Amino acid sequence: MPYSTIQLAYDGRVATITLNRPDKRNAISYELIEDLLAAFEEVAKSSALVLILTGAGKAFCSGMDLENLKALIGRSHEQSLKDSQIMARLLRTLYDFPKPTIAAVNGAAIAGGTGLATLCDFTLAVPDAKFGYTEVKIGFVPAIVSAFLLRQVGEKVARDLLLSGRLFDAEEAKSIGLVTEIVSAENLMTRASELAGQLMENSPASLLYTKRLLSEAARVELDRQIDASVRENAAIRATPDFREGIASFLEKRKPKWINV
Secondary structure, X not given: OOOOOEEEEEEOOEEEEEEOOHHHOOOEOHHHHHHHHHHHHHHHHOOOOEEEEEEOOOEEEOOEOHHHHHHHOOOOHHHHHHHHHHHHXXXXXXXXXXXXXXXXXXXXXEOHHHHXXXXXXXXXXXXXXXXXXXXXXXXXXXXXXXXXXXXXXXXHHHHHHHHHOOEEEHHHHHHOOOXXXXXXXXXXXXXXXXXXXXXXXXXXXXXXXXXXXXXXXXHHHHHHHHHHHHHHHHHHHHOHHHHHHHHHHHHOOOOOOOOO
16 A cells, blocks of 8 residues: 555565655654554565564654644643554554564664664664653653563663653663664665564564564553553643643743643
8 A cells, every 4th residue: 555654665575664754854743653553564464574664864763743743732631542542552563563573773763763663673773873762851751662661671771761861872772772783874774684584584483473472471561551651641741841841842942841
């Protein structure tokens, strides 16, 4: 099927999804989420054995689209819940994807972009890639990604990254287990293809069953955490800090937080 915000290509039994909004640094829009969910379903049903996820241009994914950020202000609690559930569905679909996934992180992967990059089974990153759970800097809650991050890096590291909202580089991301390998920009896609080839030497049935086993092992805890995360993600949007955070970000000024 045709996609407007991504490209889906097949090379033998390797599928590659490229986030294709380079002029927007591949920011996450609702249309992009819909395209990704549809593409994930298509690849899952296809004969492809491995999925590679990357970005067009200089960024992997810069987080939420500015126009979508503007639209969040003034939405009802029910609408906010629905928005949060859609984002949770995107990340959970990638986490539970039945075939091996490889993120080829070609540049900045911020907020939700960090989630997309690090929820793949393997994450390859260029040396100058940047990551960060920056939601607290604009009055958001990094709620949904926190459920996955806790499993990946442990509580102490997760508290540092989520509460500080700081950016961190590929070397640090590798040292804490979010990045599998650092690869030069000119070799990134070659290395991703090489890794896909290595994976395809294994039994397809074994890969499928192993991925299913890993997902099932996490399912009960993730269900509970994501349900709570969706509620917190929706609740923060009713606060003055959320409105001020979004406004200050869009106006490119320092926020004036209200003490609570």
